[in-house]
Amino acid sequence: MLQISTYAPNLDKLFESFDLNCGAHVLELPEGNDYLRVLLDNNVLQSKDGVFSCGLGWDFMTQQGERRRSLFRTNLSNRDEVKELMNLIGAGPASAEILKEKSSLQGVAVLSLLSWMESLDMISLQNGLYYPNLSYDVSSEEEYEVQDGTYNVEIDIKEDKYSVFEYLRKINKDQVILNPDFQRNLVWKHQQKSKFIESILMNMPIPPIYLKKESGGKFIVVDGLQRTSTLLDFINNEYALEGLTSLASLNGCYFRDLDKVQDGLSARIEDRQLYFYIMLPSVPMNIVYDVFNRINTGGTQLTRQEIRNCVFPGPATNLLRDIAGSETFIRSIDKGIQPLRMKDREAVLRCLAYIVIPDYRREYPGSLDEFLEKAMRVLNKKTSSEIGSLKQTAISCYDLTFKVFGNKNFRIPTEYTRGRINLAIMETVFHCFYGINSLSESKVQEARTAMQDLLGDEGYINSVVASTASVSQVLTRFEKAHRFFDNILDR
Numbered sequence: 001m002l003q004i005s006t007y008a009p010n011l012d013k014l015f016e017s018f019d020l021n022c023g024a025h026v027l028e029l030p031e032g033n034d035y036l037r038v039l040l041d042n043n044v045l046q047s048k049d050g051v052f053s054c055g056l057g058w059d060f061m062t063q064q065g066e067r068r069r070s071l072f073r074t075n076l077s078n079r080d081e082v083k084e085l086m087n088l089i090g091a092g093p094a095s096a097e098i099l100k101e102k103s104s105l106q107g108v109a110v111l112s113l114l115s116w117m118e119s120l121d122m123i124s125l126q127n128g129l130y131y132p133n134l135s136y137d138v139s140s141e142e143e144y145e146v147q148d149g150t151y152n153v154e155i156d157i158k159e160d161k162y163s164v165f166e167y168l169r170k171i172n173k174d175q176v177i178l179n180p181d182f183q184r185n186l187v188w189k190h191q192q193k194s195k196f197i198e199s200i201l202m203n204m205p206i207p208p209i210y211l212k213k214e215s216g217g218k219f220i221v222v223d224g225l226q227r228t229s230t231l232l233d234f235i236n237n238e239y240a241l242e243g244l245t246s247l248a249s250l251n252g253c254y255f256r257d258l259d260k261v262q263d264g265l266s267a268r269i270e271d272r273q274l275y276f277y278i279m280l281p282s283v284p285m286n287i288v289y290d291v292f293n294r295i296n297t298g299g300t301q302l303t304r305q306e307i308r309n310c311v312f313p314g315p316a317t318n319l320l321r322d323i324a325g326s327e328t329f330i331r332s333i334d335k336g337i338q339p340l341r342m343k344d345r346e347a348v349l350r351c352l353a354y355i356v357i358p359d360y361r362r363e364y365p366g367s368l369d370e371f372l373e374k375a376m377r378v379l380n381k382k383t384s385s386e387i388g389s390l391k392q393t394a395i396s397c398y399d400l401t402f403k404v405f406g407n408k409n410f411r412i413p414t415e416y417t418r419g420r421i422n423l424a425i426m427e428t429v430f431h432c433f434y435g436i437n438s439l440s441e442s443k444v445q446e447a448r449t450a451m452q453d454l455l456g457d458e459g460y461i462n463s464v465v466a467s468t469a470s471v472s473q474v475l476t477r478f479e480k481a482h483r484f485f486d487n488i489l490d491r
């Protein structure tokens with residue numbers, strides 16, 4: 001339980017107070033220092049040996065910028081008091097006074113938390129009333145920022161080594177899957193490639209490469225894609241070395257030129273032993289997510305969809321890419337979902353999951369991640385004709401919903417704005433309209449009225465703004481959406 005006994009509404013000042021005091025000598029607490037008081041009351045800062053240090057469980061506060069804000073938001077979203085406020089706001093716009101009255105928290109705690117939540121884009125304040133920020137979903141915060149997992153089993157990973165020649169031969173025989181779509185634009189520059197080749201020639205230590213073994217026997221490069229492609233391209237004479245300092249005589253050389261400079265240099269590269277960690281098919285997906293992030297060398301944690309894109313290459317990933325990149329889909333969301341970090345592809349996947357797993361009422365496990373993983377597996381088993389049909393029907397569905405709802409598609413309009421994209425609404429509207437080829441003008445008007453009525457339904461609104469991944473909320477919003485639309489759409 002958060003202890004907020006003083007009014008501390010400015011989140012930036014809270015962070016500033018932490019930065020100023022962490023590592024500083026403990027002095028008598030100045031009167032009126034509300035932000036330091038909040039930090040101390042919640043053990044964000046603790047006094048040890050006369051010095052303020054970061055408290056247990058608050059290590060993320062030492063981060064900076066958006067990274068700290070993101071982790072602080074995740075921490076808040078898991079707090080019961082914040083969930084209470086989000087549920088109260090989700091039930092209908094409310095003023096601070098009403099929230100203080102209905103909440104079990106002290107008034108200063110409510111006011112401070114509301115200000116923090118607004119600063120973190122969890123809620124918005126309009127004309128004195130708080131609204132849920134519909135681009136933020138408490139239940140899915142961790143879907144976009146993967147956190148370390150905890151487990152009490154040994155991870156089924158084996159160590160192995162191959163020469164560069166053996167490794168590249170496996171690639172050429174299609175035994176190793178290189179998924180360039182997973183590179184996320186983290187492509188090495190020419191000089192970086194050259195320096196890596198120089199390290200190989202000088203027998204300098206290089207990090208191991210991580211592979212994920214599929215049940216079919218093939219391997220997916222999890223970490224080490226740039227190193228792999230650098231070796232492959234160099235041996236295929238795709239580029240010449242440049243910017244070398246220790247082996248400057250090799251500048252300008254392609255692989256084919258190495259032995260001209262010094263006999264045996266090409267063999268030195270091909271014979272170099274590479275070390276591998278191979279995750280076996282038995283490794284559960286929640287552990288795979290964690291391992292991916294622990295070994296990620298890019299410095300940025302991967303989103304769940306970025307990881308899915310790597311783990312489930314094939315028809316599924318191609319389908320999501322094609323739909324999310326289509327002009328029709330982009331128009332239907334009207335810039336409401338950015339392609340950054342594959343959020344657009346995850347949105348498409350969430351829509352398709354309830355289509356390709358038609359008995360979702362029984363099969364939805366209460367975990368959105370598990371459900372989406374299952375959907376990826378189902379999609380990867382589809383034939384090319386089935387994938388083509390899904391693609392065409394999905395794009396047609398996005399087109400139809402935009403024709404009906406325009407730039408308010410998949411949103412909850414407010415008094416002053418059209419609102420933001422809400423993925424839970426997108427799932428249900430897509431499901432209702434999927435397979436409908438066209439609507440008469442009269443039906444379009446009826447659908448628009450039905451949408452207004454649906455957004456006025458307290459149960460539906462609550463199911464799309466709070467605890468949206470729970471079984472009860474999923475079933476509620478789909479049942480209500482179909483109740484409002486099915487007669488109009490002649491289902």
